[in-house]
Amino acid sequence: xxxxxxxxxxxxxxxxxxxxxxxxxxxxxxxxxxxxxxxxxxxxxxxxxxxxxxxxxxxxxxxxxxxxxxxxxxxxxxxxxxxxxxxxxxxxxxxxxxxxxxxxxxx
Amino acid sequence: xxxxxxxxxxxxxxxxxxxxxxxxxxxxxxxxxxxxxxxxxxxxxxxxxxxxxxxxxxxxxxxxxxxxxxxxxxxxxxxxxxxxxxxxxxxxxxxxxxxxxxxxxxxxxxxxxxxxxxxxx
Numbered sequence: 001x002x003x004x005x006x007x008x009x010x011x012x013x014x015x016x017x018x019x020x021x022x023x024x025x026x027x028x029x030x031x032x033x034x035x036x037x038x039x040x041x042x043x044x045x046x047x048x049x050x051x052x053x054x055x056x057x058x059x060x061x062x063x064x065x066x067x068x069x070x071x072x073x074x075x076x077x078x079x080x081x082x083x084x085x086x087x088x089x090x091x092x093x094x095x096x097x098x099x100x101x102x103x104x105x106x107x
Numbered sequence: 108x109x110x111x112x113x114x115x116x117x118x119x120x121x122x123x124x125x126x127x128x129x130x131x132x133x134x135x136x137x138x139x140x141x142x143x144x145x146x147x148x149x150x151x152x153x154x155x156x157x158x159x160x161x162x163x164x165x166x167x168x169x170x171x172x173x174x175x176x177x178x179x180x181x182x183x184x185x186x187x188x189x190x191x192x193x194x195x196x197x198x199x200x201x202x203x204x205x206x207x208x209x210x211x212x213x214x215x216x217x218x219x220x221x222x223x224x225x226x227x228x
Binding site for chain 2: 031032034036042043044045046049050053055087089091094095096097098099100101
């Protein structure tokens, strides 16, 4: 199975901060990577697919980049509603796998 | 707008068979990869597998020997059957729509709210 390692696992940030989360894959994925946001008690929500394509309805402060084995999710200016856990998922091979998650908390 | 809703037993005993249903509204079952994902309380996400409208399916090898996923086109429902459950199967179970390459790059673009299944003697 392809392993995805997110860093950091936890970050503390303030409203307005620029935040970057990294996802590293154990083998090349091309651009077959997605990012999800999960808030407490809720299902995950798709933010980014194919590494850099913004899902419809997702604010433009979210962006994704990368290819191969290294990917990043960036929030350009953190808003109060962005405090959540973020997961990457590879959709290149089966079984699909997720990163362990990055929890973004208020500083 | 697609909506998904899971339903299941809530509490069950070890060695029983878990049966979950996911009802779809607002969309056709055609073309998509109807998927299941689970999340143990306080932990990360695990992909279980998918069933396609065409009848094809793909399962996580870690669960394959105990798992059956089906699509019922007449009822617009997905089903999950997991045999011989143990406490390790305790989790929130989500159904989700896996998109095509063009719609969402094979990502999971719509999710149900999830249903908690607890396995305890």
